[in-house]
Amino acid sequence: MVEKSHDLARRLADHAEAVCRHYLDAGRRQGNYWQVGDVRNSPGRSMFVRLRDGPKGPAGKWTDAATGEHGDLLDVIRESLGLIDFADVVEEARRFLSLPHLEPEPTSRRHRSTSAPSGSAEAARRLFAMSQPIGGTLVETYLRHRGITALHATGNLRFHPRCYYRPDEHSPTEVWPAMIAAVTDLDGRITGAHRTWLALDGSDKAPIDTQRKAVGDLLGHAVRFGISDEVMAAGEGIETVLSVSEAMPTMAMAAALSAVHLAAILFPAALRRLYVVRDNDPAGDGARDNLIERANAAGIEAIALSPKLGDFNEDLRHLGINALRANIRVQLAPQDVARFMMQAA
Template identity: 30%
Template sequence: MRGVTDVATICRLLNERARELAPDLLPNGVRDGIHWKTSSMEDVPTGRYSFVVDLQGPKVGRWHDFGGARPGEDDGDMLDLVRIRRCGGDMIAAIEWAKSYLGISDRDRGSFERARQEVERRTSQREAEHQAERQRKRDHAKGLWLGGVELPGTPAEAYLHGRSIDLRALGRAPGALRFRAEVPNKESGARLPCMVAAIMGLDGTHMGTHRTWITQRVDGSWGKALLSDPKLTLGPSLGGFIPLWRGDGAGKLATIAPDTDIYVSEGIEDGLSVAMGLPDKRIIAAVSLSKIGALELPEQAGSIVIIGQNDPYGSPAVDTLEAEIGKLQARGFRVRIIYPPRDPQRPNGAPAFKDFNQWLCEDPDGFFGRSAGRAVA
């Protein structure tokens, strides 16, 4: 080849052909939605799938090995996969293999131009398909939420009450939360009662819907459904948030008064627990810990106050939170963290409570009689 541009084009064209190339390079894998999955780079049948290749979407052709791969073999693109699987790690040989596979000849410069045009055509087509699928998911997610009913008097309200979140005491129910009696659940293969939450963009767009499947216990109370993952998101969510509580303010998050602090929880229950103790605060849920740094937030916000959890020092959750806080700070936001209290009577001042909801459930008198947790600058 004659330069970086040529190799980059080969990479792009191989990535666009991931749907046909991945099964050829990893024949012991299986198709799972938009992914091709296998055990590892060695592609040994084990029944476990920690090696994942994206077959479509914005990351088409990218792969990642979640199973502790050797350095340099934990992620890459389709050219890297060809290099490792077909060419013994030799990149020059991989490029020559790719040129032959793609029908590119050094003697026919037109073959490279045709390949370049094919890249552009496939990329344009894929992007159009991706946008259409993204909009379809948004519409489906919004329809799921719109089909729900307001919380008062529903099992979803009873579920929150069972977590010591009393919407009647707060005086109103969050408009972003609704209840549906039957929502399909893939794991159970059934339609189960579900609390559905709107995931909103700062511009007011309904991006996706968060689902919390619930079940009635033998004593008549309601709790999370007995599933390996009773909480899942439908539709896009990166940058979005669940608006939980407006506090003393009015209007949408985008139009809050200058210097208004925004309290950010990872999940719904922790955010509403803080609302029980600090009902004057503006509170949103970030849907996922790993998405806090990407939240769409108004520039006029005061501090971004993270509603923290007492995870063990050095744990992945702590490392993730630190990284996400760094992203917010890099965007110019002031960030603080509040935590549930530690217990001075326990060894090394160990946490008395894992999170704010546990604190509210187990020590309501202490929760309401004190400021919400210990602050960390």
């Protein structure tokens, strides 16, 4: 028998205060309400969750006075954990209530929700929208621990304090803080999102088996930093390209997230010279060669930038910013040294 969403919401409402203490632990009880900043568990006082049935409505219903958002406790679970697929919300709610696991229903009988399909571009856009700017968050702490301090063009990075994580379908749900990166096409439209789960203090990645995952349409697209014109740089990892940006803060950068995706990245119409930020491994060599071949065929000059160690973030952390700049400087076209490096020297 399919369990109706309103039945599950009602069960959660019977334990409204316990739900709030678990998923909205940044708030506190005020009389017959739980008060918190918003449904994503930010500190503050603009959102109220009813803890008991009353004349103004049933327990479990909430309203955010600052935004006008409202919903029930299933919405609290979804937003506070960053869940995208409704099936995952149901599973988490049943886990919280200690209800038995539901066997999958035939497709014709499943609950039909308005949530975006898991792994879709729309799911990626919703995940990014659930997150917050990185200033003063664990994402900023994490990047600074990686030696990255030039954060002026990082609008495509956001922070989610309690991002859903499950290594496989048989494992329990966990929540970890995460860096959320928007993957965009050449027009700036979000086509995907990349999650990097972080340690609770932001000092490193989270101590889990799979520390990074992406959803959405990735091929040809990238996480972009700055506005590209006739010169830009492209590499694999977010931390790698941001390390290069430490030396050239005004050059546009793009992180394709893997060697395969780097080789397939699409070129802006105005691009005339592309710096290929390679990782020092066989996959990086293959991505470099394929991308240079594609760029040359499109009439774009392509120049490889090679690190001294495994990648440019290793160079930044272990050799320092001055050594990083010196290494990049000798690999640039002379006109780009004057344009992109003199102000960073």
